[in-house]
Amino acid sequence: xxxxxERARAILADFPVVxxxxxxxxxxxxxxxxxxxxxxxxxDQSAHLHTDLARxxxxxxxxxxxxxxxxxxxxxxxxxxxxxxQIDCVQQLIERYPADLxxxxxAADMEAAxxxxxxxxLMGAEGGHSIDNSLATLRALHTLGVRYMTLTHxxxxxxxxxxxxxxxxxxxxxxxxxxxxxxxxxxxxxxxSHVAATTxxxxxxTSVAPVIFSHSSSRAVxxxxxxxxxxxxxxxxxxxxxxxxxxVPKFVLQAAVDWTAAADDNLRxxxxxxxxxxxxxxxxxxxxxxxxxxxxxxxxxxxxxLDHMREVAGVDHIGIGGDYDGTAFLPDGxxxxxxxxxxxxxxxxxxxxxxxxxxxxxxxxVRVLGAAEDVARxxxxxxxxxxxxxxxxxx
Amino acid sequence: xxxxxxxTADTVDARSFAMADLQDELTATAEMGELAELSxxxxxxxEPSADDALTRARAFLTTHPVADGYCGLxxxxxxxxxxxxxxxxxxxxxxxxxxxxxxxxxxxxxxxLLPGTAHAEHPVTAVLxxxxxxxxxxAQYPEGLRPALSASEACDARAYGRIAVLMGPAPAAAIGESLATLRALHTLGLRVLTLxxxxxxxxxxxxxxGEEVVREINRLGVLADLTGASVPTARRVLAxxxxxxxxxxxxxxxxxxxxxxxxxxxxxxLGAAGGVCLVPCSAERTGPELGDVADHLGHVxxxxxxxxxxxxxxxxxxxxxxxxxxxxxxxxxxxxxxxxxxxxxSDLAQLTWGNVQRxxxxxxxxxxxxxxxxxxxxxxxxxxxx
Numbered sequence: 001x002x003x004x005x006e007r008a009r010a011i012l013a014d015f016p017v018v019x020x021x022x023x024x025x026x027x028x029x030x031x032x033x034x035x036x037x038x039x040x041x042x043x044d045q046s047a048h049l050h051t052d053l054a055r056x057x058x059x060x061x062x063x064x065x066x067x068x069x070x071x072x073x074x075x076x077x078x079x080x081x082x083x084x085x086q087i088d089c090v091q092q093l094i095e096r097y098p099a100d101l102x103x104x105x106x107a108a109d110m111e112a113a114x115x116x117x118x119x120x121x122l123m124g125a126e127g128g129h130s131i132d133n134s135l136a137t138l139r140a141l142h143t144l145g146v147r148y149m150t151l152t153h154x155x156x157x158x159x160x161x162x163x164x165x166x167x168x169x170x171x172x173x174x175x176x177x178x179x180x181x182x183x184x185x186x187x188x189x190x191x192x193s194h195v196a197a198t199t200x201x202x203x204x205x206t207s208v209a210p211v212i213f214s215h216s217s218s219r220a221v222x223x224x225x226x227x228x229x230x231x232x233x234x235x236x237x238x239x240x241x242x243x244x245x246x247x248v249p250k251f252v253l254q255a256a257v258d259w260t261a262a263a264d265d266n267l268r269x270x271x272x273x274x275x276x277x278x279x280x281x282x283x284x285x286x287x288x289x290x291x292x293x294x295x296x297x298x299x300x301x302x303x304x305x306l307d308h309m310r311e312v313a314g315v316d317h318i319g320i321g322g323d324y325d326g327t328a329f330l331p332d333g334x335x336x337x338x339x340x341x342x343x344x345x346x347x348x349x350x351x352x353x354x355x356x357x358x359x360x361x362x363x364x365x366v367r368v369l370g371a372a373e374d375v376a377r378x379x380x381x382x383x384x385x386x387x388x389x390x391x392x393x394x395x
Numbered sequence: 396x397x398x399x400x401x402x403t404a405d406t407v408d409a410r411s412f413a414m415a416d417l418q419d420e421l422t423a424t425a426e427m428g429e430l431a432e433l434s435x436x437x438x439x440x441x442e443p444s445a446d447d448a449l450t451r452a453r454a455f456l457t458t459h460p461v462a463d464g465y466c467g468l469x470x471x472x473x474x475x476x477x478x479x480x481x482x483x484x485x486x487x488x489x490x491x492x493x494x495x496x497x498x499x500x501x502x503x504x505x506x507x508l509l510p511g512t513a514h515a516e517h518p519v520t521a522v523l524x525x526x527x528x529x530x531x532x533x534a535q536y537p538e539g540l541r542p543a544l545s546a547s548e549a550c551d552a553r554a555y556g557r558i559a560v561l562m563g564p565a566p567a568a569a570i571g572e573s574l575a576t577l578r579a580l581h582t583l584g585l586r587v588l589t590l591x592x593x594x595x596x597x598x599x600x601x602x603x604x605g606e607e608v609v610r611e612i613n614r615l616g617v618l619a620d621l622t623g624a625s626v627p628t629a630r631r632v633l634a635x636x637x638x639x640x641x642x643x644x645x646x647x648x649x650x651x652x653x654x655x656x657x658x659x660x661x662x663x664x665l666g667a668a669g670g671v672c673l674v675p676c677s678a679e680r681t682g683p684e685l686g687d688v689a690d691h692l693g694h695v696x697x698x699x700x701x702x703x704x705x706x707x708x709x710x711x712x713x714x715x716x717x718x719x720x721x722x723x724x725x726x727x728x729x730x731x732x733x734x735x736x737x738x739x740x741s742d743l744a745q746l747t748w749g750n751v752q753r754x755x756x757x758x759x760x761x762x763x764x765x766x767x768x769x770x771x772x773x774x775x776x777x778x779x780x781x
Contacts, residue, residue: 034575034773077519081571084519088575092771132520136527140583385531387524 008344008357009060015358016062016114017340018365020214020244020321021124021193023067024051025089027325034089042097050324050336053100056119058338062362063110063120065214066090067326068146072127072153072162080137083130087123087144094121105145107370114362122369124191124214127153128160128179133390135182147369148189148212151176151199158390161196163225171202174393180206182386187376189368192216193226193246193321200232209375210240210368215321217245217252217305218312226251233309236317240371242364243313244321245305247297247334252305255295263288297331299339303346306360315356319365452730453498459744460500460553461726462751464673464705465564465644467505467712469529480536488710491539493724494558500748501549501559503587503643504529505712508566518568519576526562526583533560544584545616546755561755563587564620564643567596572604572776574611581615586755587643588612590632591623595780600627603779606635611772613637616762618754621645621670623655630661633668638761639754640668644675644707647694650687653680659698666699669757671750673707676729677714685719689732692746701742705750 002010024041027049032038039045041052056064068086070079094101102113104120113120123146130149131137141149151172152162159176161168169176180203183190190207192200193216203211219227228243236243249256264274266288272281309318324330324337333342344357352360468489478484483492489502506525508514514521533540541557543549552559564587570577572595577588588608590596595605609632612619619636620643621629632640642665648656657665657672665672674691675681681688695704710716710723719728726747733743745753 033775033778077517077571080519080523081573081576084571084579085573085575088578088771091578132517134520134524136524137520139527140523140579143583144579385527387528 004345004348005341007348008341011344011348011354011357012060012062012341012361015362016060017320017361018063018065018110018120019061019324019337019340020065020212020319020365021067021126021246021326022051022064022322022324022337023069023326024049024093024324025066025086026069027051028089029086034085034092036089036092036096041093042100046336050330052337053097055336055338057100059336059340060344060361061119061337061340062114063104063122063365065122065124065148065321066093067126067214068123068130069126069153069326070130072129072155072157075129076132079129080132083125083141084144087141087146090121090123091145103145105147106373107366110366110369122147124148124150124189126150126191126194126214128157128176129153129155131179133158133175135179135386135388138179138182138188139186139385142186142188146188147372148191148214149183150191150193150214151179151195151203153194159394161199163194163196163199165196167196167198169394171196171198172206175388175390177202177206178386178388178393181379183207184209184372184375185379185383185385187373189372192228192232196225197229197232200228201235204232204235204239207239208379209372210242211236212241212319212365212368213243213321215244215246215248215323215326217302218308220312221305221308222252222254222257224251224257228309230312233313233317236313240317240368242317242319242368243309244319244365245302245309247302247322247330248327249295249297249301249329249331250327252331253295253297253301256297259292259295262292294329299331299333299342299346301331302334302343303350306347307350310356315359316364316367318360320361448731448734449727451734452727455734455740455743456498456727456730456747459747459749460498461706461747462501462503462549463499463710463723464503464641464707464751465505465675465709465712466502466707466723467507467710468502469504469525469532470507470509471711472532473525473528480532481539488708488716488722491536491558493722494539496724497722497726498730498747499558499723499726500553501543501561501751503561503563503707505643506562506565506569506585507712508568518566519571522565522569522580522585523583525565526580526585529560529562530584542584544586545759546752549752549755561586563618564589564622567591567593567608570608574607574772574774577608577611577617578615578771581617585617587618587620587641589620589622589624589643590628591621591625595776596624596628598625598627600625601631601635604774604776606631607772607774607779609635610637610765610769613758613761614765614769614771616759618758621665626658626661629657630664633664633670636668637765638758640665640670641705641751641754642670642672644677644680644709645672646674646677646680646691647698649698650691650694651681656680662695662699662703666703669702669754670699671703671705671754672699673705673751675707675709675714676716676720676725677709678717679715680709681717683717685717685725685729685732688717688720688729689736692733693736696738696742696746701745702750702753704746706747 549559
């Protein structure tokens with residue numbers, strides 16, 4: 001009698017995880033200024049990082065979208081240049097660990113990596129601030145290997161609203177729609193994590209290619225603006241896209257959402273910004289945590305989201321996007337990138353079939369990238385590159 | 396918006412249609428033109444020596460075409476609502492008929508920042524946009540232009556009867572004080588970077604970060620352009636660099652005191668280091684007559700050596716051009732002048748094509764030599780230059 005964990009590992013051996021979002025590049029920037037010798041992921045980095053090669057292997061990861069995120073308070077050239085540095089970092093990692101990582105630009109590259117037993121390494125930009133309102137810069141990112149762009153991060157930008165900011169342009173501005181069209185033409189996936197529900201709907205209206213949510217869960221299960229409302233999940237079958245559930249407790253567990261809101265209120269009540277990490281702020285926060293223990297999410301919490309998302313979007317439109325090295329706390333059992341088999345085992349226990357699990361872990365994400373390539377070929381045959389500007393369209 | 400998209404699609408179709416129609420005819424015309432010119436002097440010969448020189452210059456350019464080191468076409472095209480380089484376009488100085496007439500075999504397309512625009516505050520984005528647009532223009536004219544990333548690809552373009560286009564120089568500000576951004580620009584096709592107008596290459600010379608930039612462009616195989624660099628910066632670059640450098644559009648300071656022109660001692664040092672000074676067809680930097688440009692070429696050849704002098708048109712950069720050198724079709728007249736001044740063919744061959752080829756190749760060799768020895772540099776300006 002095989003245990004469900006053994007079955008999970010067997011499934012992952014054939015259909016490894018495509019993870020939609022991992023912030024290792026930003027962690028390397030913050031911790032060691034891209035000195036990748038100082039954080040050699042060929043050896044155990046569990047003291048510093050959620051991610052290293054051995055744990056990726058143990059986790060059954062077959063493809064990783066490395067996030068080339070830059071902070072959303074960066075703008076203009078600073079954001080563009082910082083994004084190029086992030087891309088450069090991923091490139092260095094791929095060159096340094098050729099036996100484990102394989103540069104992947106297409107669905108075919110992903111399949112080749114799986115065949116070779118290497119981890120397909122793709123890139124995703126996190127926020128439209130990375131292109132400085134320039135469609136040529138968007139194309140440059142694509143040329144350099146970026147295969148999705150989240151339209152916003154935590155703050156609104158000139159042409160798109162974020163989930164965690166006040167309503168601005170009410171979804172996408174005309175230039176925002178043009179960005180989506182140009183992404184379709186370039187073959188870059190439109191990522192709707194982090195964006196406001198109005199932006200999700202607007203992008204789904206315009207995009208002729210499947211969209212993704214690189215790391216977002218279900219709002220019906222846990223009411224947080226970073227999650228996806230059911231009406232949007234219901235549109236995924238027609239669009240062909242995929243929603244990759246994230247693990248971040250403060251998005252997926254209602255008690256953690258409430259706890260985080262109370263902790264933030266506590267900081268603000270004492271005159272600090274809620275993201276302040278100064279010594280005094282941390283001390284205050286420490287005292288709060290002492291008095292109110294942090295609620296702990298589990299594998300089951302994430303499985304609840306996936307169950308609901310499968311129900312609403314369908315099994316062909318779900319995936320996984322852990323957000324490792326992009327968040328401080330993680331559910332029990334999913335503490336680092338070696339944890340995916342625990343999640344799959346939980347789904348096995350809940351009666352998910354092997355076929356469903358193969359779609360969840362591997363097939364859906366690969367299909368979506370391939371579909372984006374097909375759309376790009378069509379679009380490129382039909383029209384030239386757009387050089388529309390924010391001023392022209394949104395004047 | 397939909398209307399704009401449709402117009403673009405239609406124009407692209409119309410252009411490719413026109414090119415398809417003209418393709419054979421254009422080739423035929425070029426060949427017939429050469430024959431006609433070869434036979435005409437023997438029949439008429441009103442001014443035997445001048446015609447001889449021009450005929451010789453044209454014949455010479457068919458085998459040793461001009462590698463023009465500084466052409467501002469993309470930024471100029473960007474400002475035009477419509478252009479047609481295949482049939483010729485009077486709103487620019489550079490188009491395919493005139494490039495063919497002028498015996499041009501390769502162009503370096505400068506990605507300059509336009510003053511009075513948002514470029515000043517967004518040089519990284521501005522240069523990414525210009526690279527994107529320039530590559531789009533090259534792709535629009537596959538019968539005339541061919542992108543080249545190396546010396547060999549420039550030769551290949553010639554072999555296919557196309558004009559090679561290399562990307563650069565771009566201003567130093569384009570790298571955003573980031574070596575990773577420099578690497579991204581190289582990946583995207585940039586091959587020349589101008590080391591001036593930035594906080595790491597100043598009147599006082601190169602900073603430590605500036606030296607790291609030079610080492611990194613050596614490692615990548617990007618040419619250093621010293622136009623506009625201060626003498627201390629230029630000297631420091633020459634001391635640090637493992638590859639030859641160019642002056643993409645500088646004349647001789649001894650003949651014209653334009654601030655970007657180079658003093659003789661620097662020219663001599665450039666020559667000794669195997670670099671190339673590309674003399675511009677610019678009234679401001681050289682002089683108002685074709686003969687002035689020839690004077691500068693002669694001076695640079697004398698001081699730096701025949702292996703260190705080259706040509707740049709500075710066309711479509713807003714420069715005022717000397718009489719007789721109004722556009723890219725006029726190179727044969729300049730070469731004819733040099734023929735009359737007694738330049739040997741071997742020197743002319745270096746001037747038009749050979750020297751630029753050599754510095755490109757040596758830059759590539761230096762990069763290949765550096766690759767196994769040096770990792771991509773993660774040096775940061777705030778750590779080196781505090």
